[in-house]
Amino acid sequence: MSPASSTCPTASRAPRACSPTRTTTVPRARVRRLFPIAFAVSAALAPPADAFELKLPGNGALAREVVRDPDTYLVPVGPWSDGGLPTLDVSGRVVQQAWRIVIDGITTLQIMRPLAAQLTEDGFEILFQCAGQECGGFDFRFGTDVLPAPDMFVDLFDYRFLSARGPGPQYVTVLVSYTSGTAYVQIIHVGADDAAPPRIEPDAGSRPVAPPEPGQTTETEAPPDDGAAAPSTLGARLEQKGHAILSDLEFDTGSAALGKGPFASLDALATYLKANAARRVALVGHTDTVGGLDVNVALSRRRAASVLERLATKHGVPRAQLEADGMGYLAPIAPNLTPEGREANRRVEAVLLARE
Template identity: 40%
Template sequence: MSLRGALVLAILAQPTQAMDLAMPLPAEVTYAEALPLSSHRVAIGPWDQTTPFETIEGSVTRQVWKLTAPEATPLQILAPLRAQLDQAGFDVVFACETRACGGFDFRFDIDVRPAPEMFVDLAAYRYLAARKDTTWTDLVVSTSAGVGYVQQTTVGPVGDVAPVTLSTSNPASPPALIADSDVAQTLQLKGRAVLGDLTFPTGSTDLPEERYPSLTALADFLRDNPQVTVALVGHTDAEGSAEGNMAISRARAESARAVLMQTYGISGARIGTHGVGFFAPMARNDTEVGRQTNRRVEVVITSTP
């Protein structure tokens, strides 16, 4: 089981009020949280200069699934989930597909977990909000390159969700990973880390130095933990087109992978690469400091012993 998977199971072991939806295709949970008192904005109409929201307060649970969906459309994934909500007594308040929702503007108005936990293809997504008495739930469904993503957020009466506690003594937890640097310790604790010294000018994908402290630390971590595999995830600022930034972000991840292979001798089979463009910023894009922060590469653990 992966480190992230163990954390997810620890969260899901807590009592929650969220309805258990059965995914229509093979799926894995990539994110889960349960908050005893919080708020969530539910979209109740399409974007038209702004998106109309209903802000609901109460106990909030959120889960994200990644589905094996080589031929499925967002509607084909959403339809059986909607049927389950109907059967459970939920009434649909609002539902839409990509263009009818408001496209780019609607997607970035709603609360969606960042990649790689959740990915929303701007050309292929669906949204649904439903209500049963005082409980609200909304779904965001998208497909891209044979993979489906589903995010469900449910808000119910206060007290239905117990505080989340992650146990470190769970006997099902994976063996402790060896960690002797900041990058390694962050990976051990969170399952992901920013490789902060890999800096890029706008539009650039080059890593001109032969060695970088963060990659040295990552290489040492991988040698110390030979069963671990990782993914490098490239990011950009918001300058330029979405398509161009997706390509640039993937190339940045590939550049970091090349250094790990060529300089440090790490097997490429242990290093995946992904690019998410400007869709998962860490900072605002209206300042140079913010844009520089967003041009980055992160490492995510994808499997452990």
């Protein structure tokens, strides 16, 4: 049975269509948080004959697989805009996988481009593609379904997304990110109960893209950028890069208390936001690796919330222009092997969001 836009009460496991597939806009605050259930699949079970294949570069390993049958998945078909994410509401058997690939010298484009080509060759129509800020940055990342860390990690400044519709119909989305020598790939497939999800196989002997032919242009990575901005250029950096480290803030290890200041970065950010009332920023906390992940995520959120309170109460920035979240130690800008590296990683960044 084909994936449907919604499900009706039925005694069978297969969902049946209640209405045509529709496009909906889902505010991030309303996105349903799913609680994945991992399960093992016997290697002795051969995939159905009509399963299509996706090859990943390098030594990819399956980190997590979740199956929900039946369930509904909101397929993103456009960037985050006007406070919501355009989606297709489809139902069926949802298979969600996270893959990790340890590989150096590769870009998210080099991973995504061959996967898109393979889907096209298998008869899929690409519905939407985007990269980082084109997708909507922070809002897009937290507005769509992503498996939790450490199985899947998304660098807010280096990720790509693709959604596609195939025969049946069936739907596939691919989310790719890269950080610190590891690529993270999430693949979600939605089809009928008897539809075969893709066979995903690492291809250790391959590189994702062939060398460019003479005259062919290629995309190259920019030089490393730690995101730090001088207070005088903070607003310009937000407009050009989408994020900026508030580099003069002071936090002690294990503490969420923001120092007394004054902090020039907060003065500059407040000035920028009050002069641009339609702009919003997310304050995103980061930590070193002292302690466990859950503890550090909670700590980074409290630090970001502390900065938000300072901006709102001492600098007069409207709360409607601010939100706070935390990434723990999952997005370092320096090795955590030295005191200097750990200090650099204890930071709060301002991430420019879509207009109000």
